[in-house]
Amino acid sequence: xxxxxxxxxxxxxxxxxxxxxxxxxxxxxxxxxxxxxxxxxxxxxxxxxxxxxxxxxxxxxxxxxxxxxxxxxxxxxxxxxxxxxxxxxxxxxxxxxxxxxxxxxxxxxxxxxxxxxxxxxxxxxxxxxxxxxxxxxxxxxxxxxxxxxxxxxxxxxxxxxxxxxxxxxxxxxxxxxxxxxxxxxxxxxxxxxxxxxxxxxxxxxxxxxxxxxxxxxxxxxxxxxxxxxxxxxxxxxxxxxxxxxxxxxxxxxxxxxxxxxxxxxxxxxxxxxxxxxxxxxxxxxxxxxxxxxxxxxxxxxx
Numbered sequence: 061x062x063x064x065x066x067x068x069x070x071x072x073x074x075x076x077x078x079x080x081x082x083x084x085x086x087x088x089x090x091x092x093x094x095x096x097x098x099x100x101x102x103x104x105x106x107x108x109x110x111x112x113x114x115x116x117x118x119x120x121x122x123x124x125x126x127x128x129x130x131x132x133x134x135x136x137x138x139x140x141x142x143x144x145x146x147x148x149x150x151x152x153x154x155x156x157x158x159x160x161x162x163x164x165x166x167x168x169x170x171x172x173x174x175x176x177x178x179x180x181x182x183x184x185x186x187x188x189x190x191x192x193x194x195x196x197x198x199x200x201x202x203x204x205x206x207x208x209x210x211x212x213x214x215x216x217x218x219x220x221x222x223x224x225x226x227x228x229x230x231x232x233x234x235x236x237x238x239x240x241x242x243x244x245x246x247x248x249x250x251x252x253x254x255x256x257x258x259x260x261x262x263x264x265x266x267x268x269x270x271x272x273x274x275x276x277x278x279x280x281x282x283x284x285x286x287x288x289x290x291x292x293x294x295x296x297x298x299x300x301x302x303x304x305x306x307x308x309x310x311x312x313x314x315x316x317x318x319x320x321x322x323x324x325x326x327x328x329x330x331x332x333x334x335x336x337x338x339x340x341x342x343x344x345x346x347x348x349x350x351x352x353x354x355x356x357x358x359x360x361x362x
Contacts, residue, residue: 085113085280087287088137088150090130091295093316098307105312108133109320110141111291113283116327118291118320123313130154135162143168147270149284152177157240160269164242169270171280184234185265189226189248199224210274222252225274242269247277295319298337325354
């Protein structure tokens with residue numbers, strides 16, 4: 061109920077697709093509880109979460125069944141969310157036809173990474189792009205009025221990354237049988253990384269149900285990785301999730317649920333905004349009034 065109210069409130073302020081400002085990105089990704097493996101050869105507990113890059117909140121999550129994988133868990137997360145008008149992003153695990161259909165049925169859009177788990181789709185995109193590069197060896201000049209190409213440069217802690225993005229609308233060339241629900245365009249992002257003296261180049265393929273410019277695709281893909289820094293890193297560093305040695309699966313899932321509830325409570329609180337997540341957790345442990353305020357704010361917002 062809380063998630064539905066929160067997302068409805070956002071969409072009431074800015075409903076519908078935002079081709080130039082993809083701030084309503086909901087990233088879906090899985091996270092393993094590294095300390096939950098009871099013995100060698102046994103499965104880790106995995107949690108699949110939906111994370112709002114704008115709200116910095118976990119909107120929904122579900123544990124992966126012991127005899128299943130993330131592919132079956134992602135639809136369960138989508139089912140419980142109000143997604144209308146949002147852009148759903150996922151890595152290659154979420155690039156499935158049934159997941160695309162479910163997202164479209166929820167009146168949302170998708171931007172999904174296509175890899176070797178969809179060999180026909182990814183090879184078709186690769187062949188199309190190779191032919192395009194042969195015919196257009198020079199990059200177009202990036203400009204505000206150039207929707208089909210964009211590039212960005214990022215420097216951080218001794219690492220440089222140059223990203224270039226091309227978008228294409230020739231859907232018939234990659235999906236001649238129209239098997240992918242809602243597919244409107246596809247994109248290719250080239251990442252050139254320089255770390256010290258080591259340089260690497262990678263190509264990443266994406267499919268989209270929303271017509272987007274190259275710059276907005278770059279921004280949305282960048283927003284997707286906020287789930288790594290915004291959620292996964294915080295759970296591991298501040299809540300020490302990977303260090304937890306709870307091996308019994310039900311107990312591990314229950315404690316993981318409590319951690320995510322606490323994560324949202326701290327993110328929602330307007331107190332101690334300048335404190336780190338670790339600092340807020342420590343303050344909640346020391347101050348009973350603050351701790352009570354967090355609980356009441358979550359369950360009784362009025």
